[in-house]
Amino acid sequence: MMRTVSFTLNGKPVRVTVDDERMLLWVLRGDLGLTATKFGCGEGLCGACTVIANNQVVRSCATAVKDVAGKQVLTLEGLSANGKLHPLQDAFLKRHAFQCGYCTPGMILNAYALLLRKPRPTRAEIIQHMDDNLCRCGSHVRIIEAIEDAAGMVKGGAR
Amino acid sequence: MKRRDFLKIVASPGLVVFFRVDPALIFQEPARLPARQNYPTDFNAYLKIGGDGRVACFVGKVELGQGAMTALPMLLAEELDVALDSVDIVMGDTDLCPWDMGTFGSLSIWQFGPVLRAAGAEARAVLLQMASEQLRVSVDQLQVKAGVVTRTGDPSKRITYAQLVQGKRIERHLEKIPVKPVSAFTIVGRPAARKDAREKVTGTAKYAGDIVLPDALHARIVRPPAHEATIKGVDTSAAEKIEGVRVVRDGNLVAVLHERRDIADKALALVKTQSDRPAPTVDDATIFDHLLKMAPQPRTVAESGNLQEGERQAATIVDQTYLNSYVAHATIETHSAIAKIENGKATVWASTQGPFSVRSAVAQALGFTPQNVRVITPYVGAGFGGKTGAPQAVEAARLARIVGRPVQVVWDRGEEFFYDTFRPAAVVKIRSGMTSAGKITFWDYRVVGAGDRNARQFYDVPHERTTSAGGWQGGNPPGMHPFGVGPWRAPSVNSNTFARESHIDIMAARAGMDPVEFRRRNLTDSRMLRVLDAAATQFGWKPGKAPSGRGVGVSCAIYSGTYAAMIAELSVDRATGRVQVRRVVLAQDMGVIVNPDGARQQMEGSITMGLGYALTEEVHFKGGEVLDHNFDSYEIPRFSWVPKIELVLIDNPDLPAQGCGEPPIVNVGSVVANAIHDAVGVRLLQLPMTPARIKEALARG
Numbered sequence: 001m002m003r004t005v006s007f008t009l010n011g012k013p014v015r016v017t018v019d020d021e022r023m024l025l026w027v028l029r030g031d032l033g034l035t036a037t038k039f040g041c042g043e044g045l046c047g048a049c050t051v052i053a054n055n056q057v058v059r060s061c062a063t064a065v066k067d068v069a070g071k072q073v074l075t076l077e078g079l080s081a082n083g084k085l086h087p088l089q090d091a092f093l094k095r096h097a098f099q100c101g102y103c104t105p106g107m108i109l110n111a112y113a114l115l116l117r118k119p120r121p122t123r124a125e126i127i128q129h130m131d132d133n134l135c136r137c138g139s140h141v142r143i144i145e146a147i148e149d150a151a152g153m154v155k156g157g158a159r
Numbered sequence: 160m161k162r163r164d165f166l167k168i169v170a171s172p173g174l175v176v177f178f179r180v181d182p183a184l185i186f187q188e189p190a191r192l193p194a195r196q197n198y199p200t201d202f203n204a205y206l207k208i209g210g211d212g213r214v215a216c217f218v219g220k221v222e223l224g225q226g227a228m229t230a231l232p233m234l235l236a237e238e239l240d241v242a243l244d245s246v247d248i249v250m251g252d253t254d255l256c257p258w259d260m261g262t263f264g265s266l267s268i269w270q271f272g273p274v275l276r277a278a279g280a281e282a283r284a285v286l287l288q289m290a291s292e293q294l295r296v297s298v299d300q301l302q303v304k305a306g307v308v309t310r311t312g313d314p315s316k317r318i319t320y321a322q323l324v325q326g327k328r329i330e331r332h333l334e335k336i337p338v339k340p341v342s343a344f345t346i347v348g349r350p351a352a353r354k355d356a357r358e359k360v361t362g363t364a365k366y367a368g369d370i371v372l373p374d375a376l377h378a379r380i381v382r383p384p385a386h387e388a389t390i391k392g393v394d395t396s397a398a399e400k401i402e403g404v405r406v407v408r409d410g411n412l413v414a415v416l417h418e419r420r421d422i423a424d425k426a427l428a429l430v431k432t433q434s435d436r437p438a439p440t441v442d443d444a445t446i447f448d449h450l451l452k453m454a455p456q457p458r459t460v461a462e463s464g465n466l467q468e469g470e471r472q473a474a475t476i477v478d479q480t481y482l483n484s485y486v487a488h489a490t491i492e493t494h495s496a497i498a499k500i501e502n503g504k505a506t507v508w509a510s511t512q513g514p515f516s517v518r519s520a521v522a523q524a525l526g527f528t529p530q531n532v533r534v535i536t537p538y539v540g541a542g543f544g545g546k547t548g549a550p551q552a553v554e555a556a557r558l559a560r561i562v563g564r565p566v567q568v569v570w571d572r573g574e575e576f577f578y579d580t581f582r583p584a585a586v587v588k589i590r591s592g593m594t595s596a597g598k599i600t601f602w603d604y605r606v607v608g609a610g611d612r613n614a615r616q617f618y619d620v621p622h623e624r625t626t627s628a629g630g631w632q633g634g635n636p637p638g639m640h641p642f643g644v645g646p647w648r649a650p651s652v653n654s655n656t657f658a659r660e661s662h663i664d665i666m667a668a669r670a671g672m673d674p675v676e677f678r679r680r681n682l683t684d685s686r687m688l689r690v691l692d693a694a695a696t697q698f699g700w701k702p703g704k705a706p707s708g709r710g711v712g713v714s715c716a717i718y719s720g721t722y723a724a725m726i727a728e729l730s731v732d733r734a735t736g737r738v739q740v741r742r743v744v745l746a747q748d749m750g751v752i753v754n755p756d757g758a759r760q761q762m763e764g765s766i767t768m769g770l771g772y773a774l775t776e777e778v779h780f781k782g783g784e785v786l787d788h789n790f791d792s793y794e795i796p797r798f799s800w801v802p803k804i805e806l807v808l809i810d811n812p813d814l815p816a817q818g819c820g821e822p823p824i825v826n827v828g829s830v831v832a833n834a835i836h837d838a839v840g841v842r843l844l845q846l847p848m849t850p851a852r853i854k855e856a857l858a859r860g
Contacts, residue, residue: 036362100224138767
């Protein structure tokens with residue numbers, strides 16, 4: 001049903017008046033014009049649409065916009081501050097932890113949620129946490145290494 | 160090879176080089192074939208030196224993730240003697256870039272590299288000549304560094320490329336300018352930072368689905384339930400009740416459109432269709448008999464000696480059949496496009512590997528001349544051969560013309576599986592023999608379905624015959640495949656390598672010999688022996704007869720001019736049938752390496768992707784109905800599957816750069832099959848080697 005939904009997006013308050021059953025992915029991409037968050041499968045199976053809501057991982061293609069009402073939503077556009085890359089972005093950049101780059105926004109944000117919860121994850125914990133984010137180009141090895149790099153850089157937690 | 164020599168080959172009447180490397184032309188419907196074109200000979204088509212000294216590089220290739228955006232500027236910067244950071248690249252824009260056949264087959268460096276290098280070398284020679292006239296110093300006394308020409312030993316005599324060119328087109332040309340020798344390289348061969356890195360880690364990288372145009376509509380198209388089905392009736396009345404929905408019917412194209420993608424999705428879900436569908440006659444279980452029945456006449460690919468003579472010399476004969484399922488490209492970005500038509504000119508942003516063939520297809524669909532169609536290729540969310548064509552671009556252009564507004568078409572995951580051009584299923588029959596000393600005496604190889612690329616074996620066999628019937632390139636009898644097939648990363652070669660290298664391993668086991676030693680004994684090709692030895696050394700290979708219980712396997716292949724030997728170690732859970740690949744060593748000789756880190760990335764990615772077709776990837780279908788709609792039933796590799804990967808890059812400066820991104824994948828199926836046999840003593844003859852098939856094989860013993 002049409003409603004005004006308010007939440008915080010990348011640190012700024014937003015209000016959208018939409019059918020609040022619509023999926024967050026399409027509201028972000030269509031109504032709010034933020035295209036870093038990608039469509040991959042539409043059923044929460046690939047992780048390309050991963051965003052963060054109140055420090056939790058959310059599959060935005062399968063999450064209604066009403067479910068983030070009042071929450072702090074973070075997309076990849078909001079991760080770097082004043083042009084300075086977040087340590088995870090820096091690690092992905094330096095490791096070349098991507099090829100086509102299409103799954104990268106979801107990978108970085110999923111890793112961000114892990115480091116919030118577990119600043120120094122073991123390799124096994126990284127693999128387990130990342131396992132449902134799919135990458136077709138086969139950048140997995142480098143993504144794991146980039147997360148390890150960032151975990152070393154981000155002392156005591158992400159940012 | 161010099162550019163003109165390359166063009167000579169391309170333009171010569173035999174055309175062997177040109178057509179062999181041009182799947183797009185084979186793959187497109189004949190009516191959509193572009194007129195035969197070659198790379199332009201004028202170096203200005205590839206580069207422009209700006210007034211600020213920055214160099215714009217123009218190529219018809221696209222960035223699919225393979226790193227061409229970085230490797231190609233490295234080649235140009237090397238030949239021009241400018242800083243890599245000063246080169247900006249424009250890719251896959253048909254209005255700005257020179258014609259190109261498309262980005263596939265590991266050809267960007269191998270085939271197009273020499274063209275770009277020759278352009279850079281000629282431009283540099285012209286610039287030096289101009290500098291010589293301006294500075295009144297003979298050319299042989301001049302040197303160039305980072306786009307600055309100076310007199311050797313006298314830096315006061317200096318002029319920059321930017322000053323020489325003054326932002327203008329260079330109107331002078333020189334004949335027969337050699338490219339740099341490898342020994343003089345200062346950029347090529349060193350790791351370089353990817354030019355797409357910052358955009359990709361910040362989310363500013365744009366893909367075709369991210370292009371926003373004012374007033375655009377998102378279209379969802381009504382699809383039949385199966386490829387052989389015909390839609391008889393479409394009821395859009397419920398969909399039309401949604402505010403803002405527009406319905407288009409244009410012949411067989413029925414679409415619902417809305418300004419918001421998800422509302423168009425909702426409208427499509429309300430569309431009711433009736434269709435006629437003949438009863439399916441084949442499915443994923445019966446496909447192999449069907450292929451044997453439907454295949455065209457086999458063609459002889461290679462023949463030498465006399466098979467009967469070889470059979471007479473044999474002490475042991477091995478006869479086996481290998482099966483390979485259809486696999487999907489399953490890129491995370493689905494086929495996407497947005498089209499606008501203004502003043503009789505169409506502009507289409509498309510995720511495609513072949514912008515110039517898409518231009519022809521869009522022009523044909525609209526009745527426009529190709530000059531009135533511009534295809535722009537933003538970043539592409541991977542291809543692997545699946546985006547050779549771009550039917551979604553034609554759909555977007557047709558709809559944009561009808562509604563008079565820009566139209567975006569982004570296939571959903573179900574459409575992506577349904578309209579994918581799968582790697583064809585295949586049957587390979589091999590009958591071979593060897594002496595009691597383990598020397599192969601004959602090799603009779605018959606492939607059906609996969610195609611003939613690298614079907615011919617490379618061992619020392621006195622009597623051999625290789626035949627091939629049907630393939631991914633088309634030319635298959637109607638009904639042979641229930642849906643589209645096409646190139647999939649290293650087309651034909653995964654199926655042929657799986658069969659050949661499994662068979663070689665079976666022979667080694669029958670001979671009671673170590674599989675590495677058996678291969679060595681039957682090889683004289685020094686490049687192959689070198690990569691095999693390099694892999695064995697890196698792995699720490701300990702000779703032994705399979706099955707040894709260790710779970711180790713070896714496999715060798717040649718593709719795209721590259722030699723590859725792979726050794727893997729894995730474990731098999733006998734209770735669940737699950738395989739965990741623990742370690743993969745790959746030694747590869749690919750000639751000169753342009754960007755070592757880029758090459759490593761491609762090799763890691765290719766190995767990882769290969770685990771999918773080896774272990775799980777298989778299209779399920781009933782006739783032309785594709786039963787896989789998403790990643791739940793069609794499983795691609797995950798983080799938890801990835802082994803420790805060790806790469807040995809063999810330096811071979813005597814050879815120009817060869818293909819890099821495809822060769823690593825071709826050994827994965829066979830190396831896993833061979834290692835499973837070594838682990839548990841059962842031989843898997845069908846890809847993928849799913850837990851169910853492994854358990855079944857174990858139960859059979």
